Amino acid sequence: MVGGHVLDTEEFVSVIGSDELLRILEALHSMDRTVLQQQYKPADFRAKQIYPDIWVDDEAEERFAELITELNQFTHFHEQSLAKGHDILISIY
Numbered sequence: 039m040v041g042g043h044v045l046d047t048e049e050f051v052s053v054i055g056s057d058e059l060l061r062i063l064e065a066l067h068s069m070d071r072t073v074l075q076q077q078y079k080p081a082d083f084r085a086k087q088i089y090p091d092i093w094v095d096d097e098a099e100e101r102f103a104e105l106i107t108e109l110n111q112f113t114h115f116h117e118q119s120l121a122k123g124h125d126i127l128i129s130i131y
């Protein structure tokens with residue numbers, strides 16, 4: 039997710055308003071981890087050249103566990119931002 043409101047295209051800076059977080063969290067909470075695991079295939083990530091280039095079949099379980107950990111942390115961050123009424127500023131450079 040890169041934010042709904044782009045503030046600067048040259049350096050890429052965007053923001054997600056605190057009023058948008060509930061809708062985002064509803065989508066994040068609706069993600070069924072069991073279904074994600076059933077559909078997870080490292081070959082799909084390789085074929086789509088998803089960065090970083092770490093998608094090997096013999097490490098599938100480890101990589102999936104890492105992805106779920108990151109998804110949970112991402113969700114928690116958004117929950118904290120909503121609870122505090124904070125916007126989220128995003129910069130990609």
